[in-house]
Every structure is written in C-alpha cells, then in structure tokens.
Amino acid sequence: MTGVAGHFGEWLQGRLGADGPVVLVTLHCPALRVTPGPGPALFPGDAVTxxxxxLGTDxxxxxxxxxDMPPGGxxxxxxxxxxxxxxxxxPQAxxxxxxxxxxxxxxxxxxLMFPDPDRxxxxxxxxRIADRLPAPPRCEVVGGFWGAPTRTDPADHAFPEVGDLVTDWKQAVTAGDLARAARVATASAARCDALRGPGDPMAGLARDLKALGVVRAHTGSARGLIFAPGTVPANAEAALREAGLTQVLRFTTGQRP
Incomplete structure (x- = not known):
C-alpha cells in the first residue's frame, strides 16, 4: 500500500433540490495522505471490526x-x-x-476509494455516485486550516441548494474553463458561509492575491485559494499564515497526466 490521498474541501457541496440528497464534488489533494506507519487510530476497535x-474479513x-490531515479538517x-x-x-474489494x-x-x-474522486x-x-463528470481543469491551490475542526454529522442535511451550481459546474469542466469552475467553487463557499459559517478571511485574501476563487470544506476547517498553474504569488503562503491559517500548504490538482 502506497497511501491514500485526501481531499481539501469541496469544489461544491449542497442539496440537489430542496428535498434531494447532499451531493459534492471533492477537491483531490495529493499533498495530504494516509500512509503505512505509526499513528493514532481514528476509529475505536469495535468500529474497525x-x-x-x-468487507467480509477481520x-x-x-x-x-x-x-497527514487533521480529523475534522x-x-x-x-x-x-x-x-x-x-x-x-x-485488497480485492x-x-x-x-x-x-x-x-x-x-x-x-x-x-476517496475511487481512482478519480473529483470526477x-x-x-x-x-x-453512491450521482453522476460522472469530466475532471476539473488543472490548477494550483494554496490553503490551510481556519478555526476549530468540525467533524461531519451524517444526520446533518442543512446545506444550501446547489442544483444550479451543479449545472454550471458541468458546463465549466466540460469546457475546461478554470475561471468559471473557480466561480462555481466561490459561489458554493459563499452559500455555505451564509448558512453555516464561520466567517473567514478568504475573500479578502483572494482579492489581495488575485486568486481566481475560493474553496472551502463545507464541513470542516480547510480553506484555500484557486490559481491558474504558475500564477501563485511568491507571498501567498506567508499571507495565509499572517491571516491566521495553520498548516499552510500548496498543491496542484485537477486534470492529471
């Protein structure tokens, strides 16, 4: 086993219609992984059993x-x-x-059990898979963690409706339009901010650093800025740390070779 990559929030997340399921498009993050080695168990023994x-085994x-990633992040x-x-x-599962x-x-x-979770x-x-999509356009993300960790409550369905954003997302990724995809992510983050909070400094950072958009964990503390490849300002990581984000990182995501 070489490890399992995590994600860094979601490109979008919310209800698919007023009474529909909670759906999301995850933001693949190869920089955060679970790998073989010593570390704390994230579930009690009876849950692992x-x-x-x-899976039909023991x-x-x-x-x-x-x-690598903080629980609740x-x-x-x-x-x-x-x-x-x-x-x-x-291994055959x-x-x-x-x-x-x-x-x-x-x-x-x-x-994360699928080879291309962001598709x-x-x-x-x-x-379950609600739909299959093209890969997001390739981009760079600079992000970190803001505020207290928040674990997912599976009974929590208090998310904004995103049916319109799903339509916009499909059009953006089909066209390979990173700027439009970033606008969808920003809109989803803003709706989540308005409904669920907490407030964060990302809109100001996006403006100051000329990012294409903002991405967030819709449950959790991950926050990031979206840039076209090769356009991340030299001071981006320092600016996020100065604004109070922790465990600041930078990675490339989206379409993979």
Whole structure:
C-alpha cells in the first residue's frame, strides 16, 4: 500500500433540490495522505471490526496508519484512513464495496476509494455516485486550516441548494474553463458561509492575491485559494499564515497526466 490521498474541501457541496440528497464534488489533494506507519487510530476497535466484517474479513492484518490531515479538517482523514486499511485487509474489494463499508461505519463518506474522486458528483450520505463528470481543469491551490475542526454529522442535511451550481459546474469542466469552475467553487463557499459559517478571511485574501476563487470544506476547517498553474504569488503562503491559517500548504490538482 502506497497511501491514500485526501481531499481539501469541496469544489461544491449542497442539496440537489430542496428535498434531494447532499451531493459534492471533492477537491483531490495529493499533498495530504494516509500512509503505512505509526499513528493514532481514528476509529475505536469495535468500529474497525464492523468495517472489516462489512468487507467480509477481520482485523487480523489491519495496518498501522499515519495520517497527514487533521480529523475534522474537511480533508477526508476518516475516509482515507478506512480506505487505506481496506486495501490492506481486503485488497480485492471494489471501490463500491469499500464505499458501502465506510458508510456503515461513518454514516457519510468521501469518494476517496475511487481512482478519480473529483470526477464524481457524490451523494455523501448515501455512499453512491450521482453522476460522472469530466475532471476539473488543472490548477494550483494554496490553503490551510481556519478555526476549530468540525467533524461531519451524517444526520446533518442543512446545506444550501446547489442544483444550479451543479449545472454550471458541468458546463465549466466540460469546457475546461478554470475561471468559471473557480466561480462555481466561490459561489458554493459563499452559500455555505451564509448558512453555516464561520466567517473567514478568504475573500479578502483572494482579492489581495488575485486568486481566481475560493474553496472551502463545507464541513470542516480547510480553506484555500484557486490559481491558474504558475500564477501563485511568491507571498501567498506567508499571507495565509499572517491571516491566521495553520498548516499552510500548496498543491496542484485537477486534470492529471
């Protein structure tokens, strides 16, 4: 096992219609990973036992796992931790089988068990693919964590409606239009800010650093700025730290070679 990449918030997240499922497009983050090595368990032993049972196996070969991302940060720590364990104890399990097992333990999960999770419109409380999409345009993200961690409550469906943003997103990624994709992400973040909070300094940072847009964890503390490749200002990381973000990082995401 070489590790499982996390994500860094979502390009968009919300209800697909007033009574529809909570859906999201995850923002793939290769810079944050769960890898073999010593680290704290993110689930109690009985949950790991139930997870393995859902995969038709047991905990005999469950590995030690190290996690780069903070739990509750909105970077997929819990799902990535389970997926990494699943690949060790049930290497023949399909992505769909791992998703069902994650859902049984977490109640909501990210699509990190799939090879291209950012090409999916994902129903996170149902553990299923709502639609398949083109990859997001390639871009650079500079981000960090703002405020207290917030773990996902699977019973929480208090998200804004995003049916219009899903339509805009499909058009943006089909055209490979990064500027439009960034506008969708910014709009989704703004709706989440208005409904769920908390306030953060990202709009001002985006303006000062001339970012294309803002991305956030719709549950969790991850916050980031979206840039076209090669356009990140030299002072971007320092500006985020000065504004109070922690664990500041920079990575490339979107279309992969």
């Amino acid at each position: 139930r997870f393995c049972a859902a 905990t005999a070969h469950w590995p030690d796992l190290a996690c 909105g970077a997929g720590a819990s799902t990535a931790w389970l997926v990494a364990g699943a690949r060790a104890v049930a 399909t992505a769909e089988e791992i998703a069902r097992a994650c859902l049984a333990v977490e109640g909501a999960c990210d699509p 999916l419109l994902w129903a996170s409380r149902e553990g």
